Amino acid sequence: MKIYTKKGDDGTTGLLGGTRVPKHHLRIEAYGTVDELNSYLGILRDIQPLHQDIILEIQDRLFTLGSHLAVDPSHVGKMKLPEVSEQDITRLENEMDAMDEVLPPMKNFVLPGGHIAVSHCHVARTICRRAERCVASLNDHEAVEPIIMTYLNRLSDYLFVLSRKLTMELDAIEKPWLPK
Secondary structure: OOOOOOHHHHOEEEOEOOOEEEOOOHHHHHHHHHHHHHHHHHHHHHHOOOOHHHHHHHHHHHHHHHHHHOEOHHHOOOOOOOOOOHHHHHHHHHHHHHHHHHOOOOOOOEEOOOOHHHHHHHHHHHHHHHHHHHHHHHHHHOOOOHHHHHHHHHHHHHHHHHHHHHHHHOOOOOEEOOOO
């Protein structure tokens, strides 16, 4: 199978199911941003050895979300896709709860940074928030499975808590935001 097909040379791309849409379509923006997040999590996984198993699991889940977003709405239910489940959301919540047990309570917003891995985690969090906004925008025009938005919302929370946990584990300094 060749990577290039030349079908997209006209500025369109194919959804799962065959329908061609402009490359700037909200659906493409949504799953493209999920793909960007997945790639960025690969950087985070590569630069630090901590939490790699859960990050790999999240990357798998993001491919699943992307596949659901890439389906032509008229073909939903006609294709066998991997599932996104409440267990995936519960897994993120359980991970956050476990990290929160050992983290100091937050008294202020924190400034991103302190260690390269922490900074990358914050960038991943902001990409996740953008993906969530793209999916919400798509949902205003075409129905999106609610679990996709829930997963992205929970994932951005998870990435914030992970950034704090990495700060602690890597002996970095968490800088509170103290407005002037």
